[in-house]
Amino acid sequence: MKRKHKRLMFVLGGMAALGIAAGLVVSAFDENLVFFFSPTELAAKEIKPDQRIRIGGLVEAGSLTKETDGVTVRFSVTDNTKSLAVRYKGILPDLFREGQGVVAEGRMGTDGVFEASEVLAKHDENYMPREVADALKKSGEWKGEKHGDAPAGANSGAPAPTEGATQ
Amino acid sequence: MSAELGHYALILALVMAVVQTTLPMVGAARRDALWMGLATPAVIGQFVFVSMAFACLMHAYVVSDFSVMNVAANSHSDKPLLYKFTAVWGNHEGSMVLWVWILAVYGLAVAAFGGNLPPTLKARVLAIQGFIGAGFLLFSLGTSDPFIRLDPAPINGNDLNPLLQDPGLAFHPPLLYFGYVGMSMPFAFAIAALIEGRVDPAWARWVRPWTLLAWCTLTAGIVLGSWWAYYELGWGGFWFWDPVENASFMPWLMGTALLHSALVAEKRDALKSWTVLLAILAFSLSLLGTFLVRSGVLTSVHSFASDPARGAYILGFLVFVIGGSLALYAWRAPALKATGTFKPISREGALLLNNLLLVVGCATVFVGTLYPIVLDAIDGSKVSVGPPFFDKTFVPLMAPALLLTAMAPFMAWKRADLGGVLQRIWLAALALAGAIALIYATHGGPIGPAIGIGITAWLFVGAIVEFADRLRLFRVPLAESMKRLAGLPRSAIGTTLAHAGVAVLAAGCIAGSAWRTETIGVMKPGDQATLGDYTVTMATIGEEPGPNYSAVVAEMRLMKDGELIDVMYPSKRFYPVQGQQTTEAAIRTSFMSDFYISLGDPDEASGGHGVRLYHNPLVPWIWIGAVVMVLGGLLSLSDRRLRVGAPARARARRAERPAEAGAGSKAS
Structure with missing residues (x-):
């Protein structure tokens, strides 16, 4: 009897803990899943202005400009079909270049400019953020990766992405 | 020449690993001492050959032999010597060799110190380690050979990613791997115990120090990585809930749970099958972590699939090891009878509840890490799960866990008096309330971080009060307390340090995120x-x-x-x-x-x-707390009661000094 009770307790305790965790996960998923869109997908979608999303593609050559405050930058992200203007206040990551892949997280502004709060570019300059690669494949603009597919590095536990900081 | 030698050594190591897997296992089933005894020379052979391969690869890096593809891709003749060494494991192929080498070191440790283990258990443990080694060696040789030559050889190499040319990151992978691979020790013991159908305190006495060692190195490795990210990435953060970080954090959470349940298994002969399950899960997550990071699946499901051999092998190996061991568990675990019983409110109960919280917390990290990968694989949707998700799932689960961490050491085994415990930690409760009030008054704003800091104050003060209690500080003359301190088992001091370290680290994380x-x-x-x-x-x-x-x-x-x-x-x-x-x-x-x-x-x-x-x-405080945690772990590891092969001497010592025996049995 005793052993059975103990096991029951154990099982009930485990179920309760799992239940709480599942509840937390589901409610957090509701608000905190951030979807990724390419500029083409974004043009076809209605995005609520307060929804956090990620966008990505190539930084259009010659599109990078700085505003007069010296820290707000504007650039265009393109999947070679459509392009999207992005505004970001902050220091761009070390690997940010025109013509290279980029992912930005933030919200659509009311003026149609994407307000990025975070700009991500990865470790390796030859490496393409995976969402960008897939988006380019989808739009038929994929030209293949130059140096294999895995990002370089012994990032065996350290964070991989070199991201621009959150504002 | 050295590359061919290394390649050949790797093949010989594989042969040794296969011998180590098969013969001792069969020998244990047939109670054949000769076959079981083959495990030790096979382990030594595997160690020697993997070391040779590792040394050859290192030699190729140090002399900048760019005819070796791996060296050409990851090194450069102008690179400082230190980074020529560390570049060996700064890439997929080389890091696999390091992985196998560390596994061989652990195997050697079992062979060397396992003299007091029952021969069948020892043979089976070594056989399982041999199997893991064989799996990795086959993977290395078949899909990620570090010794492939280039013809013609390039004049110079591509250099190591500059972000990795840093002393912090140079030693992060080996430490992390010592932790990951260290989890193979409890795993091998768990599988061997399932085959044998029994788990006794002697088993737990073996498992605990090795888990502790793995836990210490894993802690150090994770924190070193986090420290590196902090000063090198240049954006002021220390933890980003990145999948690569989570991959190392999950085995740590599971390992922490295992550490505490092994304690119950050792001291109270209870929670045996739970301990075995945790050992399986901790190593499974280590494997998953290694492969998540190394396979490229995190960067793209497609890049994973674009090298079909690597992807298929990894998936197959994971399914076989994790699925196989869980199936074995389902089949054999009912045979593991526990004798110790306990009431829900007892130290066992508190440790078990904390275990559950850690495991469930680990599950939320797992979901947050793998959900985007699974979703991408299923329908190609791209989502990301960021820090807010973990703040809302993992963090609330850890709050009660930290509260319990302070209370458990005050509880008696078997049956504890909750009122009495609360009476003894009133000072911690005061710290909790005081910290919340103070922070809310000075910072205002959301109450969450204030509560968090309050909980860490509770844990820190609780750990100190418990320690002072042991010394009967301020209740007996100071000299008497000092005498008690000298007689205290090191593991007790280790526990206090580790718990206080967790409190300091957590406070640093909370304040660093909330008030930056x-x-x-x-x-x-x-x-x-x-x-x-x-x-x-x-x-x-x-x-x-x-x-x-x-x-x-x-x-x-x-x-x-x-x-x-x-x-x-x-x-x-x-x-x-x-x-x-x-x-x-x-x-x-x-x-x-x-x-x-x-x-x-x-x-x-x-x-x-x-x-x-x-x-x-x-x-x-994050770095200070982590150093204190690791020190606590190492101190506990140096306790002679935990020292492998010393139980007899420890018993003699305890008999000599009965006063300490009481404190000793309370030590956690």
Whole structure:
């Protein structure tokens, strides 16, 4: 009897803990899943202005400009079909270049400019953020990766992405 | 020549691993001492050959033999010598060799110190380790051979990613791997116990120190990685809930749970099958972590599939090891009868509840890490799960866990009196309430971080009070307390240190995320920027050459209340070989906070440089707390009662000094 009770307790305790965790996960998923869109997908979608999303593609050559405050930058992200203007206040990551892949997280502004709060570019300059690669494949603009597919590095536990900081 | 030698050694190591897997296992089933005894020479052979392979690869790096593809892809003749060494494991192929080498070291440890193990258990443990080794060696040789030659050999190599050319990251992978692979020890013991159908306290006495060692190195490895990210990525954060970080954090959570349940299994002969399950899960997550990071599945499901051999092998090996061991568990675990019974409110009960919280917390991290990958694989939707998700799932689960951590050491085994426990930690409760009130009064804002800091204050004070209780501090003369301190088992001191370390680390994480302030601007020499009470003036900015890079270094004068408190030198390096930049942040650490400056790109229009300033309160506590945790673990590991092969001597010692025996049995 005793052993059975103990096991029951154990099982009930485990179920309760799992239940709480599942509840937390589901409610957090509701608000905190951030979807990724390419500029083409974004043009076809209605995005609520307060929804956090990620966008990505190539930084259009010659599109990078700085505003007069010296820290707000504007650039265009393109999947070679459509392009999207992005505004970001902050220091761009070390690997940010025109013509290279980029992912930005933030919200659509009311003026149609994407307000990025975070700009991500990865470790390796030859490496393409995976969402960008897939988006380019989808739009038929994929030209293949130059140096294999895995990002370089012994990032065996350290964070991989070199991201621009959150504002 | 050395590459071929290394390749050949790797093949011989595989042969040894196969011998180590099969013969002792069959021998144990047939009670054949000769076959079981073959395990030890096979282990030694495997160690020797893997070491040879590892040394050959290292030699190729040190002499910059660019006819070896792996060296050409990851090294450069101008690179400082230290990074020629560390580049060996700075890539997929080399890191697999390091993995196998560490596994061989652990195997050697079992063979060397396992004299007091029952022969069948020892043979089976070594056989299982041999199997894991064979699996990795086959993977290495079949899909990720580090010794492939290039013809013609390039004049020079591609260099190691400059971000990885850093002392912090140089030793992060080996430490992390010692942790990951260390989890193979409890795993091998768990599988052997399932085959044998019994888990006794002697088993747990073996499992616990090895889990503790793995836990210490894993803790050190994770924190070293986090520290590196903090100063090298240049954006002021220390933990980003990145999948790569989570991959190492999950085995840590499971390992922490295992550490505590093994304690119950050893001392109370209870929670046996739970301990075995945790051992299986901890190693499964280590494997998953290794492969998540190494396979490229995190960067793209497609890149994973684009090398079908590697992907299929990894998936197959994972399914076989994890699925096989769980199936074995389902089949055999009912045979593991526990004799110790306990009431829900007891130390066992508290440890079990904390175990559940850790495991469920680990499950939320698992879901948050793998959900995007699974969703991408199913329908190609791209989602990301960021820090807010973990703040809302993992963090609330850890709050009660930390509360319990302070209480469990006060509880008696078998049956505890909750009222009595609360009476004894009133001081901690006072700290909890006081910290919340104080922080809410000074910072206001959301109550969450204040509660968090309150809980860490509770845990810290609870750990100290429990320690003082053991010494009967202030209740007996000081000399008497000192005598008690000298007689206290090291594991008891270790527990206190580890728990206090967790409290300090958690406080640093909470404050560093909640009350971080930052500002950005463009600065020219002579310009000033302010952040809170601090004023920063750029004095000069100029170029400085490095061994394999060129750097732009700024001299920044940090002032507080009109007084110069530090001169800082943030810089930006450019590595021409890979055409890459890195940010070298300048950090001024005081005990209570970090002032952090990172240098951005030049701004052509104004002729200045982008500068980012951060004030990170309590972040130094993260590193202090981690060091204290690891010290606690190591101290506990040095306890002679845990020292393998010393139980007899320890018993004799305990009999000599009965006063300590009481304290000793309470030690956790």
